Amino acid sequence: MTLATDLITRLETWNVEDSRARGTKRWGRYPEGVLDLSVAEMDFPTAEPVLRSLQDSVTRERFGYPLSEEHTTFQSACGSWLRAGGLPVGDGNVFMLAHVAQGISLAVRHFTRPGAPVAVITPTYSSFFSAIEVAGREVVQVPMNAHATGRYTLDLNGIEEALAAGAGSVLLCNPSNPTGTVYTQEELQSLAELADRHGVRVISDEVHAPLTYSDAEHVPFASVSPEAADVAITVTSASKAWNIPGLRCAIIAFTRDTDVQTWRSLSGGAKGGISPLGIFATIAAVSEGQPWLNAAITVLEKKRNHLVEALNALGHGHVITSPGATYLGWLDLRAFGRGELAERFLRDVGVFLTDGSAHGLAGAGHVRVNFATHDSVIDEFVDRADALLRAW
Ligand SMILES: Cc1ncc(COP(=O)(O)O)c(C=O)c1O
Incomplete structure (x- = not known):
């Protein structure tokens, strides 16, 4: 066998x-x-490399406060993994956080126009709504176009209307939880063009991307054009693909270089809650899993x-x-x-x-x-x- x-x-x-x-x-x-x-x-x-990492963490009693990115191989491991998946990001623009929703709250609060509502493409992951509430912003729901075939596509007119009415960002679940929709390159390019024209950010949650089937192809939002890379903030994690959401470690990736300074300026408390077990398990998952x-x-x-x-x-x-x-x-x-x-x-x-x-x-x-x-x-x-x- x-x-x-x-x-x-x-x-x-x-x-x-x-x-x-x-x-x-x-x-x-x-x-x-x-x-x-x-x-x-x-x-x-659980995947063997992840289990081995956790067993090693227990043997070493890795129970203290975590090291930051620079002192671990987190950036190189996650950077390589994201680039292999098509995301045009350098290692130094990849940061850790405790969970994906935390990244969404921080992205909304610190990287979008102060006070501006968030255009959320729906149906979507239920915790997006509370993540935006935590950021102190309002949600503007923009339903996808639901076709008779059961397929969903982005409603670009609806998104444009929300942006024209003052939304300062678009929150995308790519691929979509709950519909399983894998967006096309063309749809994402149009979304990037819209966001660029309105001067707003697109926060793309790509946590389900590694779980794309052989009859579909995931396209990272930030990869579709230079405009997309500039407006994008990508959040993801090994938590869905390797089944380890309890280990409290996620990834935020910046394809606009100046975002890195903003991220570094945020307090450790805001970005905290990361588990050292999760950091090493994530590194094991993305590099050996x-x-x-x-x-x-x-x-x-x-x-x-x-x-x-x-x-x-x-x-x-x-x-x-x-x-x-x-x-x-x-x-x-x-x-x-x-x-x-x-x-x-x-x-x-x-x-x-x-x-x-x-x-x-x-x-x-x-x-x-x-x-x-x-x-x-x-x-x-x-x-x-x-x-x-x-x-x-
Ligand atoms: C789209 C999406 N984002 C984020 C999460 C949660 O990820 P985490 O537990 O790492 O924050 C989920 C969980 O189901 C999800 O479906």
Whole structure:
């Protein structure tokens, strides 16, 4: 057996009990029998390089305050990884922070016009709204264009209107949580052109980019044109791709050189909360974790197809569009109503999902389902969803 097939087998055979034993939020909130498919974490064993790094950290008792970027290999490791993914950034413009939402709050507060609202492309990651609230700014929701095929595209007219009305930045989730949309080069170029013309910043959360499937291609926003590099602030992390959100370490990357001075001028308190275990685990993930990630994507792609085919087989194919990235299925249940969908899933069939309304006004009538779980759980979910949809 080659290493890759061995890895794939290990990922495929990891089951819910293994995850439950971790004692984290993923399977820790509901009694056995309830399928909690809301938390965005994968039911997979952890990548060996990450585990080795953590074991080494424990052996060394790496429990003190963390070193800054300059005193570790964080910048060179993360810089190389980001450039390999197409982001045109130098090592010295890559900084660490505790988590992605912290980077978004800081970017809004310190890199955009004081007091200006933020144009948020929706449906989007629910914590964007609180990150903007923490920054003391208002949100202007700009829904994507939802096409009859289930695909979403940027509503450039809507974004332009928001900017003309005073928004000082655009917050983009690229690729999109929850819709799995992978934006095209052309869309992103148009967005950059708009932002440049209005003198505003685009904050691009690219945390799901490493989880892009073989039939799609992630384009880093900052890479699409010189204007894009200038307006962009990119936030990302190893937390989604390697399943380590509890380790508290994320990445902010500046493709406008003068941003680096601003970043350095911010207080350590504002940028704090980073775990030294997370720093070393992130370095291990991005520099040695690619084989694990390749195996994870292979397995996730099968799970994605399995979910779509299983829904299709029961006549519900129209509620899902195969995502180009992320392990999140976005189910369009508007035909069944717009309110309390997640509540009804929990109450009637014991499935806990994220209600679409948490992802912005445009999310009403949808639910989000995490399919990064054992195939038997996906099958059980489909059976329960089928029972509910038939009863409606
Ligand atoms: C788009 C997006 N950004 C950020 C995060 C959270 O990342 P972190 O826990 O590293 O802040 C998530 C988590 O699901 C996410 O989907």
